Amino acid sequence: xxxxxxxxxxxxxxxxxxxxxxxxxxxxxxxxxxxxxxxxxxxxxxxxxxxxxxxxxxxxxxxxxxxxxxxxxxxxxxxxxxxxxxxxxxxxxxxxxxxxxxxxxxxxxxxxxxxxxxxxxxxxxxxxxxxxxxxxxxxxxxxxxxxxxxxxxxxxxxxxxxxxxxxxxxxxxxxxxxxxxxxxxxxxxxxxxxxxxxxxxxxxxxxxxxxxxxxxxxxxxxxxxxxxxxxxxxxxxxxxxxxxxxxxxxxxxxxxxxxxxxxxxxxxxxxxxxxxxxxxxxxxxxxxxx
Amino acid sequence: xxxxxxxxxxxxxxxxxxxxxxxxxxxxxxxxxxxxxxxxxxxxxxxxxxxxxxxxxxxxxxxxxxxxxxxxxxxxxxxxxxxxxxxxxxxxxxxxxxxxxxxxxxxxxxxxxxxxxxxxxxxxxxxxxxxxxxxxxxxxxxxxxxxxxxxxxxxxxxxxxxxxxxxxxxxxxxxxxxxxxxxxxxxxxxxxxxxxxxxxxxxxxxxxxxxxxxxxxxxxxxxxxxxxxxxxxxxxxxxxxxxxxxxxxxxxx
Numbered sequence: 001x002x003x004x005x006x007x008x009x010x011x012x013x014x015x016x017x018x019x020x021x022x023x024x025x026x027x028x029x030x031x032x033x034x035x036x037x038x039x040x041x042x043x044x045x046x047x048x049x050x051x052x053x054x055x056x057x058x059x060x061x062x063x064x065x066x067x068x069x070x071x072x073x074x075x076x077x078x079x080x081x082x083x084x085x086x087x088x089x090x091x092x093x094x095x096x097x098x099x100x101x102x103x104x105x106x107x108x109x110x111x112x113x114x115x116x117x118x119x120x121x122x123x124x125x126x127x128x129x130x131x132x133x134x135x136x137x138x139x140x141x142x143x144x145x146x147x148x149x150x151x152x153x154x155x156x157x158x159x160x161x162x163x164x165x166x167x168x169x170x171x172x173x174x175x176x177x178x179x180x181x182x183x184x185x186x187x188x189x190x191x192x193x194x195x196x197x198x199x200x201x202x203x204x205x206x207x208x209x210x211x212x213x214x215x216x217x218x219x220x221x222x223x224x225x226x227x228x229x230x231x232x233x234x235x236x237x238x239x240x241x242x243x244x245x246x247x248x249x250x251x252x253x254x255x256x257x258x259x260x261x262x263x264x265x266x267x268x269x270x271x272x273x274x275x276x277x278x279x280x281x282x283x284x285x286x287x288x289x290x
Numbered sequence: 291x292x293x294x295x296x297x298x299x300x301x302x303x304x305x306x307x308x309x310x311x312x313x314x315x316x317x318x319x320x321x322x323x324x325x326x327x328x329x330x331x332x333x334x335x336x337x338x339x340x341x342x343x344x345x346x347x348x349x350x351x352x353x354x355x356x357x358x359x360x361x362x363x364x365x366x367x368x369x370x371x372x373x374x375x376x377x378x379x380x381x382x383x384x385x386x387x388x389x390x391x392x393x394x395x396x397x398x399x400x401x402x403x404x405x406x407x408x409x410x411x412x413x414x415x416x417x418x419x420x421x422x423x424x425x426x427x428x429x430x431x432x433x434x435x436x437x438x439x440x441x442x443x444x445x446x447x448x449x450x451x452x453x454x455x456x457x458x459x460x461x462x463x464x465x466x467x468x469x470x471x472x473x474x475x476x477x478x479x480x481x482x483x484x485x486x487x488x489x490x491x492x493x494x495x496x497x498x499x500x501x502x503x504x505x506x507x508x509x510x511x512x513x514x515x516x517x518x519x520x521x522x523x524x525x526x527x528x529x530x531x532x533x534x535x536x537x538x539x540x541x542x543x
Binding site: 001057058059060061063064066067068069070072073074075076077080125128129130131132187188189191193194195196197199200201202203204205206207208209210212213214215216218219220281282283286287 | 292293308318342343344345346347350351352353354355356357358359362364365366367369371380383384385386387388389405406407408409410411413414415416417418419422423424425427428429430485486487488489490491492499501502504
């Protein structure tokens with residue numbers, strides 16, 4: 001899959017933003033007034049910024065509001081509803097904390113649940129696609145949720161829980177790589193089933209339909225990005241989990257906390273780039289590519 | 291709604307004969323022509339006369355080489371591919387706006403372009419690469435089965451079929467109701483062992499592909515008699531007359 005910057009930014013920052021909102025909704029940290037304002041501003045900047053980034057990959061962004069109509073069948077539509085629900089609930093909850101020094105617990109809890117639901121629906125957009133075996137696994141939503149929670153805990157300054165969640169997110173991430181590497185072969189889709197010619201013999205792509213490239217190749221076939229995938233996996237794991245983990249167990253300082261956050265975000269961006277760049281869409285088989 | 295209909299009254303679709311297709315790409319051109327000039331946004335090209343040209347096509351012809359086991363000769367198979375109008379079309383259910391839908395009356399999968407936000411998710415969900423996001427218009431384009439031809443009473447009756455079928459010079463493309471087991475296309479599929487592409491994806495495609503016949507094996511009934519064979523015998527095996535004398539003389543030297 002083409003690793004489009006808009007979608008990488010969207011999934012990374014909305015995941016972190018809604019992860020932070022989850023912890024704020026549960027009252028961690030228990031802040032009010034200007035401190036609460038600062039936390040919510042960061043969370044909204046990431047969540048809303050991510051959602052806005054996602055509109056950049058639309059061909060017709062001016063019609064984006066139509067995406068609210070098909071919640072009965074479409075995960076993308078459900079995500080739109082969950083995101084708006086979470087942002088409205090948390091907005092009201094934040095107003096109570098910032099302006100009235102009052103924590104309306106029920107709003108916070110509902111907002112926290114909707115924030116996690118948003119991350120889950122985002123993950124299901126990718127998980128539902130049988131055409132991309134690497135994403136079409138039960139572990140994919142676990143990966144998105146565990147990363148969002150770990151990042152949220154980190155941003156919320158919840159050190160002890162962040163340490164545990166970072167390790168869990170790292171283990172889940174490694175597991176998705178190990179399982180993902182076997183997914184295409186396990187899906188049973190190959191050039192033989194794609195062409196139906198496998199019963200005759202070994203199928204080889206002889207000539208593509210056009211001399212030039214096309215939308216399908218640009219969007220779905222990204223072989224070059226996988227060249228350094230092992231190195232990038234190691235880099236992302238170090239930045240995303242190892243560096244923040246070490247910085248958090250050191251004696252607390254705001255500078256280390258900032259470094260941990262920056263390192264984590266860089267690691268998640270790298271991992272998310274790989275999430276797209278490594279994903280093989282079965283349509284590539286018609287071109288003899290993966 | 292982007293939920294799929296439980297049942298469609300007809301299953302209009304194509305039967306593509308891989309034994310007959312000669313790979314001329316006439317279906318590609320006629321499709322592009324009709325669908326650029328008629329219903330919906332035109333199929334745009336980018337940098338059409340430059341070095342890195344590309345464009346939107348609803349039908350593309352791949353060519354595959356198939357090497358059978360043993361020493362049999364490889365076969366070259368031309369492989370046209372367009373929307374298969376699947377019964378369980380994954381492109382329809384993922385659509386967030388309801389722009390993608392499958393028609394109850396004939397099973398054709400269509401895009402309502404004025405509702406499409408160009409998110410591309412339907413193209414991600416299609417295993418066949420049947421949908422392409424038009425780069426000029428920003429909306430998803432796909433085969434309509436020439437819905438503006440097949441019911442069009444302004445056209446002569448012989449033209450009321452998809453442009454690709456009408457234009458195919460080899461007769462490799464057939465159009466009809468694959469839900470009716472007595473239709474010509476259904477009989478053809480039954481007779482020739484029509485197949486689904488990527489059946490494991492669970493899309494239940496309506497379009498069927500007829501497998502190519504083996505090209506280089508002698509039937510068990512013996513080699514077929516070729517009426518031209520007597521005319522292809524060598525006419526003069528041994529030179530005669532002066533050339534014969536010259537040949538023999540030069541051999542002796």
